Amino acid sequence: MEALGLLLHGFAVLLTWKTLALMMVGLVLGVFVGVLPGLGGPNGVAILLPLTFSMDPTSAIVMLSCIYWGALFGGAITSILFNIPGEAWSVATTFDGYPMAQQGKAAEALTAAFTSSFIGSLVAVLLITFLAPWISSFALKFGPPEFFAVYLLTFCSFVGLGREDKHKTVVAMSLGLLLAGVGMDTVSGQLRMTFGSTDLLRGINFLVAVIGLFGISEILLTMEERLALRGHAASISLRTVLAVWKDLPKYWMTLLRSSVIGCWLGITPGGAIAASFMGYNLAKRFSKDPDSFGKGRIEGVFAPETAAHASGTAALLPMLALGIPGSGTAAILLGGLMVWGLNPGPLLFVEHKDFVWGLIASMYLGNVVGLVLVLSTVPIFASILRVPFAAVAPMIVVSCAIGAYAIQNAMFDVWLMLGFGVVGYVFKKIKIPLAPFTLALVLGSRAEDAFRQSMIISGGNMKVFWANGLVGTITTLAILLLFWPLIDRLVASFGKSVPPAAKAEA
Amino acid sequence: MSNAELEIDVDDPTAPEEDSPAVTNSRTVDVAVSLLLLALAAVLAWDNWRTGASWDSTGPEPGYFPFYLSVILGGASLYGIGAAFLSNKEAVETFVTRAQLRRVMAVFLPTLLFCVAMQVLGIYVASFLLIVGFMRIVGKIALWKSLLTAFLFSAVMFVTFDLVFDVIMPKGPLEAAFGY
Numbered sequence: 101m102e103a104l105g106l107l108l109h110g111f112a113v114l115l116t117w118k119t120l121a122l123m124m125v126g127l128v129l130g131v132f133v134g135v136l137p138g139l140g141g142p143n144g145v146a147i148l149l150p151l152t153f154s155m156d157p158t159s160a161i162v163m164l165s166c167i168y169w170g171a172l173f174g175g176a177i178t179s180i181l182f183n184i185p186g187e188a189w190s191v192a193t194t195f196d197g198y199p200m201a202q203q204g205k206a207a208e209a210l211t212a213a214f215t216s217s218f219i220g221s222l223v224a225v226l227l228i229t230f231l232a233p234w235i236s237s238f239a240l241k242f243g244p245p246e247f248f249a250v251y252l253l254t255f256c257s258f259v260g261l262g263r264e265d266k267h268k269t270v271v272a273m274s275l276g277l278l279l280a281g282v283g284m285d286t287v288s289g290q291l292r293m294t295f296g297s298t299d300l301l302r303g304i305n306f307l308v309a310v311i312g313l314f315g316i317s318e319i320l321l322t323m324e325e326r327l328a329l330r331g332h333a334a335s336i337s338l339r340t341v342l343a344v345w346k347d348l349p350k351y352w353m354t355l356l357r358s359s360v361i362g363c364w365l366g367i368t369p370g371g372a373i374a375a376s377f378m379g380y381n382l383a384k385r386f387s388k389d390p391d392s393f394g395k396g397r398i399e400g401v402f403a404p405e406t407a408a409h410a411s412g413t414a415a416l417l418p419m420l421a422l423g424i425p426g427s428g429t430a431a432i433l434l435g436g437l438m439v440w441g442l443n444p445g446p447l448l449f450v451e452h453k454d455f456v457w458g459l460i461a462s463m464y465l466g467n468v469v470g471l472v473l474v475l476s477t478v479p480i481f482a483s484i485l486r487v488p489f490a491a492v493a494p495m496i497v498v499s500c501a502i503g504a505y506a507i508q509n510a511m512f513d514v515w516l517m518l519g520f521g522v523v524g525y526v527f528k529k530i531k532i533p534l535a536p537f538t539l540a541l542v543l544g545s546r547a548e549d550a551f552r553q554s555m556i557i558s559g560g561n562m563k564v565f566w567a568n569g570l571v572g573t574i575t576t577l578a579i580l581l582l583f584w585p586l587i588d589r590l591v592a593s594f595g596k597s598v599p600p601a602a603k604a605e606a
Numbered sequence: 607m608s609n610a611e612l613e614i615d616v617d618d619p620t621a622p623e624e625d626s627p628a629v630t631n632s633r634t635v636d637v638a639v640s641l642l643l644l645a646l647a648a649v650l651a652w653d654n655w656r657t658g659a660s661w662d663s664t665g666p667e668p669g670y671f672p673f674y675l676s677v678i679l680g681g682a683s684l685y686g687i688g689a690a691f692l693s694n695k696e697a698v699e700t701f702v703t704r705a706q707l708r709r710v711m712a713v714f715l716p717t718l719l720f721c722v723a724m725q726v727l728g729i730y731v732a733s734f735l736l737i738v739g740f741m742r743i744v745g746k747i748a749l750w751k752s753l754l755t756a757f758l759f760s761a762v763m764f765v766t767f768d769l770v771f772d773v774i775m776p777k778g779p780l781e782a783a784f785g786y
Contacts, residue, residue, distance in 0.1 A: 151766070266686045271643060274679040278672055280649055285668035292668055293653050316717070323713045324622070343780045467678055490745020491737075495759055497717050498733040501724065502763065506773050514721055525710075529701060530636045548671045556665040
């Protein structure tokens with residue numbers, strides 16, 4: 101009940117004309133970047149972050165999170181009308197969404213996508229509302245070893261559960277952690293990895309890296325491809341919306357299942373991509389007519405969209421409660437919080453109640469407003485695709501440069517951004533994942549601080565990470581996740597080697 | 607499917623040719639990147655060793671944590687070199703074709719020039735030049751449209767950042783002439 105009271109307080113903080121206007125601006129910008137090919141949630145948030153630098157933290161995070169919701173909604177438009185998934189998590193939406201559009205049911209498919217996005221996000225926001233205060237009060241009992249164990253768990257789960265080659269995830273993560281350590285050592289004040297450069301004294305700002313890695317590299321990649329589009333136009337009538345909503349109860353199990361999968365994979369670093377595919381596959385597996393999937397079945401739109409959006413939203417839970425982002429976008433938002441002098445983690449709920457509950461309230465309101473906005477403006481946003489990319493690309497480059505410069509008023513950062521743009525382009529092409537790289541850049545100094553403090557407490561004894569049940573469990577779980585592929589293979593080969601008779605006896 | 611349904615039809619006049627020859631394959635780039643990362647790991651390990659990568663009376667020295675990360679980075683890069691050599695898929699996968707590289711350079715080089723111009727002319731004039739040049743040369747868009755878009759965008763950015771939000775941006779002689 102306390103959460104409800106605080107949430108109402110959050111709505112009171114939020115319901116000002118200025119914040120509502122920023123919310124609308126954020127949503128429109130978000131849908132815009134979601135629709136544009138090549139851009140999407142993390143890129144949009146990274147590129148538009150500088151717009152928020154001089155705002156107060158609550159307005160800034162409301163606008164940024166609305167950019168994020170908008171981008172999530174916008175991705176569905178291109179997936180369904182053009183068969184172009186704006187983001188990897190929209191791939192599963194194209195399986196049935198595009199066939200529906202081909203059958204002249206684009207409006208139904210879009211309504212289904214937007215509605216299920218809304219439902220997925222709503223379930224995740226409810227989870228955040230009721231779980232975040234509990235997790236953060238629990239996390240207040242954490243000491244440095246517990247925090248390091250949680251960071252370790254995050255890193256290990258990326259390696260163990262990620263779809264990419266393991267060594268490439270390790271490369272991305274160790275490189276990110278190393279770059280986070282460039283500059284002045286926070287404990288001793290000594291300089292590290294600066295090689296005499298005065299510009300590197302400040303360290304490598306992770307937002308500069310993110311703008312280059314996501315913004316510039318995406319422009320390079322998008323320009324590389326053919327940008328011809330051929331797709332369906334759609335406008336959504338109230339009658340279509342009501343017809344789809346009337347059928348919603350029929351799909352309650354799919355929506356619930358996908359929401360649970362999404363929330364789980366959002367809190368753990370499984371991510372929205374895995375969530376959307378898992379949601380789709382499970383909907384197909386439990387369906388009475390699995391063969392109809394892929395041929396324009398509305399359930400095939402509900403399932404991945406609900407799961408992806410539940411996951412994208414739930415990823416904000418560990419960010420707010422523990423200071424550990426569950427996705428690339430959450431990592432960028434976390435960087436934003438740091439720019440505004442806020443320290444994400446358990447203390448945020450104690451020290452900055454207005455901010456936290458204003459943000460949570462904005463998740464509710466942003467999703468409702470976003471749903472109405474996209475349902476009523478689909479044709480306008482779909483026509484954005486008519487703007488030639490040659491006009492959009494230089495504007496994005498300029499926005500990235502403004503962002504990189506504005507963070508520390510340093511020209512060096514603009515060059516650094518360009519360098520990271522090239523790195524991002526090459527990494528994406530040879531499949532070195534950027535999400536763990538970003539995560540490591542954001543969490544690097546915190547993880548190192550927690551590690552060093554733990555070592556100082558224990559006098560250098562690694563046993564500190566098994567000193568009590570809590571830290572021991574987290575550390576052991578981290579190690580298990582790191583070697584998960586190996587364990588999985590061993591279990592599978594053991595299962596195969598057991599003779600069928602023995603299995604039957606068991 | 608009737609043609610009336612296909613209301614949105616955008617073509618790309620400067621699209622890369624489909625049959626353009628490959629400049630290089632993914633394996634070569636993967637090996638080159640792994641070698642570069644290995645070299646970076648060695649340099650960083652050396653620097654951290656120099657800074658102090660062991661323990662003193664107060665705990666781990668400043669280079670301790672990054673030193674071991676450099677070792678991990680070096681190890682993973684070495685593994686990457688081996689894996690890339692063994693990967694048949696990467697050997698046949700095109701990293702970039704000549705036509706694609708031309709398109710990438712058509713964005714990268716103007717961006718590079720934009721960064722240089724930003725230092726000399728300030729961000730707004732540089733932005734104007736980048737947008738006009740890019741729209742006109744790469745996009746083959748009409749001059750008046752390019753000029754108008756560039757002017758409006760640069761003006762909006764100036765008003766937003768310099769006037770409304772007080773974010774100080776690099777300026778050049780033009781802004782100085784107007785007293786900014």
